[in-house]
Amino acid sequence: MLTEVVEEYLEAIYKMSLNGPVIAARLAEWMKVSPPTVADMLKRLSDKGLVKTSRRDGVKLTKKGLETAETMVRRHRLWERFLTDILGLNWDEVHEEACKLEHAISSPQVEEKLADILGHPETCPHGHPIPGTRGARKREKEAKPLSQCSVGDEAIIERVADEDSQLLQYLASLGLLPEARVAVKEIAPFKGPMLVNVCGAQYALGQEVAAKIMVKGK
Amino acid sequence: MLTEVVEEYLEAIYKMSLNGPVIAARLAEWMKVSPPTVADMLKRLSDKGLVKTSRRDGVKLTKKGLETAETMVRRHRLWERFLTDILGLNWDEVHEEACKLEHAISSPQVEEKLADILGHPETCPHGHPIPGTRGARKREKEAKPLSQCSVGDEAIIERVADEDSQLLQYLASLGLLPEARVAVKEIAPFKGPMLVNVCGAQYALGQEVAAKIMVKGK
DNA sequence: ACAATTAGTTAGACGACTCTTATTTTAGTC
DNA sequence: GACTAAAATAAGAGTCGTCTAACTAATTGT
Numbered sequence: 001m002l003t004e005v006v007e008e009y010l011e012a013i014y015k016m017s018l019n020g021p022v023i024a025a026r027l028a029e030w031m032k033v034s035p036p037t038v039a040d041m042l043k044r045l046s047d048k049g050l051v052k053t054s055r056r057d058g059v060k061l062t063k064k065g066l067e068t069a070e071t072m073v074r075r076h077r078l079w080e081r082f083l084t085d086i087l088g089l090n091w092d093e094v095h096e097e098a099c100k101l102e103h104a105i106s107s108p109q110v111e112e113k114l115a116d117i118l119g120h121p122e123t124c125p126h127g128h129p130i131p132g133t134r135g136a137r138k139r140e141k142e143a144k145p146l147s148q149c150s151v152g153d154e155a156i157i158e159r160v161a162d163e164d165s166q167l168l169q170y171l172a173s174l175g176l177l178p179e180a181r182v183a184v185k186e187i188a189p190f191k192g193p194m195l196v197n198v199c200g201a202q203y204a205l206g207q208e209v210a211a212k213i214m215v216k217g218k
Numbered sequence: 219m220l221t222e223v224v225e226e227y228l229e230a231i232y233k234m235s236l237n238g239p240v241i242a243a244r245l246a247e248w249m250k251v252s253p254p255t256v257a258d259m260l261k262r263l264s265d266k267g268l269v270k271t272s273r274r275d276g277v278k279l280t281k282k283g284l285e286t287a288e289t290m291v292r293r294h295r296l297w298e299r300f301l302t303d304i305l306g307l308n309w310d311e312v313h314e315e316a317c318k319l320e321h322a323i324s325s326p327q328v329e330e331k332l333a334d335i336l337g338h339p340e341t342c343p344h345g346h347p348i349p350g351t352r353g354a355r356k357r358e359k360e361a362k363p364l365s366q367c368s369v370g371d372e373a374i375i376e377r378v379a380d381e382d383s384q385l386l387q388y389l390a391s392l393g394l395l396p397e398a399r400v401a402v403k404e405i406a407p408f409k410g411p412m413l414v415n416v417c418g419a420q421y422a423l424g425q426e427v428a429a430k431i432m433v434k435g436k
Numbered sequence: 437a438c439a440a441t442t443a444g445t446t447a448g449a450c451g452a453c454t455c456t457t458a459t460t461t462t463a464g465t466c
Numbered sequence: 467g468a469c470t471a472a473a474a475t476a477a478g479a480g481t482c483g484t485c486t487a488a489c490t491a492a493t494t495g496t
Contacts, residue, residue, distance in 0.1 A: 005483065025443055035444065037484055044482085055492090087331040097324055104318035113305040223453065243473055255454055257475065262452080273462090443492070449485075461474065466467105 002048075004103040007072050009041055010050060013059055014069035018140055021058040070131040071111075076102040077124035077131075078114050080162075084125045085118060091125045092168035126168070127159025127178030127214075144217070146182065147194070147210035154183045155215035167212060175199045176213060220266075222321040225290050227259055228268060231277055232287035236358055239276040288349040289329075294320040295342035295349075296332050298380075302343045303336060309343045310386035344386070345377025345396030345432075362435070364400065365412070365428035372401045373433035385430060393417045394431060 012030050016022045028038040042059065045051040050065035061069055079098040083089045089097070105111050115121075115132075122133045129136035143158040157180045160171055171177070175198050185202065186195035193204040205213075230248050234240045246256040260277065263269040268283035279287055297316040301307045307315070323329050333339075333350075340351045347354035361376040375398045378389055389395070393416055403420065404413035411422040423431075 003482075023443075033483085034485060036446085036486085039445070040483075083328075086335060087328065089328070089331065097322075097328060100322035100324065101319070104315075104322045106315055106318065110301075110305065110307070110315060113307065117304060221452075241473075251453090252455060253474070254456085254476085258453075437496100439495095441492105441494080443490100445490070446488085448487095451484085452482090453480105454482105455478100455480075457477090459474100459476070461472100463470100463472080465470080 002068065005041075006045065006048075006050070007068065007103055008099075009045060010061065010065055010069040011072045011076070013051065013061055014066065014073060017059075017061070022060075023058045024053075027059065072102050074131045075105050075111055077128060078111065078118060078121075080124040080126070081118050081121050081130075082114065085121075090169075091172065092165040094125065095162050095165070123159070123178070124162065126162040127157065128162065129159075142216065143214035145211045146184075146196070146205070146213040146215050147207050149184045149194075149215065151184050151187055153217075154181065155217055156181055158214045158216045160214070161212035164212075167209065170209075171213070174203050175201070182215065220286065223259075224263065224266075224268070225286065225321055226317075227263060228279065228283050228287040229290045229294070231269065231279055232284065232291060235277075235279070240278075241276045242271075245277065290320050292349045293323050293329055295346060296329065296336060296339075298342040298344070299336050299339050300332065303339075308387075309390065310383040312343065313380050313383070341377070341396070342380065344380035345375065346380065347377075360434065361432035363429045364402075364414075364423075364431040364433050365425050367402045367412075367433065369402055369405055371435075372399065373435055374399055376432045376434045378432070379430035382430075385427065388427075389431070392421050393419070400431075400433065 009027075009031065012027060013022050016026060016030060024038045024042060025035060027042075028035045031038065042051065042053055045065070046053060049062055050068065052060045052062055054060075076098045079101040080094045083094040083097055084091055105114075120133065121130060122136075123129050129139045131137070139158070146155065146157075149155060157176060157178050159178055160176070161167065176182070180198055183197040184194060185197055188194070188204075191207050193206050194210050195202060195204050196210075227245075227249065230245060231240050234244060234248060242256045242260060243253060245260075246253045249256065260269065260271055263283070264271060267280055268286065270278045270280055272278075294316045297319040298312045301312040301315055302309055323332075338351065339348060340354075341347050347357045349355075357376070364373065364375075367373060375394060375396050377396055378394070379385065394400070398416055401415040402412060403415055406412070406422075409425050411424050412428050413420060413422055414428075
C-alpha cells in the first residue's frame with residue numbers, strides 16, 4: 001500500500017514530465033520541500049519500483065509509477081467535477097479539496113461509480129483532460145500557452161492552471177474560461193502585457209497570467 | 219491542525235463512551251494497536267487539550283475533543299449516505315470508504331453542501347443518527363440490543379453495527395434492516411439462539427448477532 | 437578556462453505513530 | 467491480607483516524512 005505522500009510525489013512527477021525532464025530541484029520546489037527531502041523520497045520511490053532516476057534523464061516514472069500517477073490524476077479531476085457539478089462549489093475552491101479526496105478512494109469500483117454519476121466527463125472544470133478518457137494524453141500535450149501566441153492569433157482556451165484560487169477567480173471574472181475564444185490584439189514590448197479580446201471585451205493580461213492559460217490554435 | 223490518526227482516536231473515544239467509561243486497554247483493542255501506543259497517544263491528545271484522563275473516570279473528551287469527534291462522525295455518516303444513495307454502493311461496502319473520506323473534508327461549507335444534496339438525512343444507512351440533526355444523541359443512547367429482549371417482545375430495528383461487512387450482508391439477506399419490525403418468538407437456553415420473526419419469516423439468530431442489532435422497544 | 441550559479445549529497449536531528457519486552461500498579465477474590 | 471488477573475507504565479527501537487547546515491559536483495556564461 002502506498003502512502004498519500006508517495007501518491008502526491010508521483011502525481012507531481014507525472015504533471016511535471018508533461019513539460020520536459022523532471023529534476024529533483026524542480027520537484028523540491030513543486031512539492032514545497034527541501035532538496036534532501038526529495039532525495040530521500042526518490043530513494044524510497046526507487047526502492048518501491050515506482051521511478052527510475054538517472055543523471056541523464058532525471059526522474060522517470062516506471063510503468064507501475066505511471067499507472068498510479070494517472071489513477072490519482074483521474075480521481076483528482078473526477079472529484080473536482082463532483083465538487084463543481086454536484087456540490088455546486090466554485091471552480092477556484094475545488095483543487096485543494098480534491099487533493100485530499102483523491103487519496104480516499106479505495107477501489108476502481110468506487111472510482112467508476114463516481115465517473116458514472118458524473119457522466120464520464122472528459123475534463124476537469126479547469127479544462128484538464130481526465131486520464132482514462134480517449135486522447136487525454138494527446139490533448140494534454142497539444143495545447144500551448146497563450147503567452148506564446150502572436151498578434152492577430154485567435155485561439156480557444158483549452159485549460160487553465162488550477163492551483164491558484166485567486167488566479168481562477170480573476171480569470172472567471174474576465175470570462176477566460178475553457179472553450180472561450182480569445183483573439184490577441186496587441187503585445188506590448190519588453191515582455192509587456194498582451195491585449196486580448198474575449199466575449200467582445202478587451203483586457204490587458206500580464207505575461208505571467210497569459211502563461212497559465214493553455215490554448216489550442218484556432 | 220489535527221492528523222487523521224488523532225481524528226480516528228477521538229471518534230473511537232466518542233463511540234465507546236456511549237457505552238460507559240472508556241479505558242485505555244479497550245481503546246487499544248478498538249484501534250487495533252498496542253497499549254503503549256494508546257498511552258503515547260493519550261498523552262498527545264491531553265497535551266492538545268482534546269481529552270482528560272483520570273484513574274477514576276478513564277478517558278473523557280473535552281469540549282474541543284467532543285466537537286471534533288462529532289464532526290468526524292457526522293462526516294462519516296454523511297459520506298455513507300452519499301455512497302449508498304448517490305453512488306449506489308451496498309450498505310456493507312460503505313463503512314471503510316467513509317472512514318477515509320471523513321478526513322478529506324476541509325471546511326464546514328463543503329460538509330453542508332454535502333448534507334444539502336443528500337436532503338439532510340437523520341441517519342446513516344445502518345440507522346446510526348447523524349450528529350447535528352435533532353435528537354441524535356438521545357436516539358443513540360435509547361436503543362437496546364435485540365439480545366436483551368424477552369420472548370414475546372416486539373420491536374423495531376433502530377440500527378445495526380456497521381463495521382463488519384459480512385454481518386451486514388447476512389442481515390440484509392434476512393431483511394434485518396433499520397425500520398424492520400421483529401418479534402422474539404423463543405430463546406433457547408444456555409445463551410442459545412433466539413428465534414425471531416421478521417417480514418413473516420422466522421430465523422434463528424445467535425446471541426452474537428442479536429447483540430449487534432439495536433432496537434427501540436415496540 | 438574559470439568563476440559563479442545550480443544541483444545534489446552527507447550528516448544529524450526531530451515529531452508522529454507504531455512496535456516488543458519487561459516491569460509495576462491496581463483491583464478483585466478468596 | 468495474599469494472590470491473581472488486568473491494566474498501565476517504562477525502556478528501547480524502528481519507519482516515514484520532514485528539516486538545517488555544510489559540503490561537493492556539475493553546468494554554464496563570458
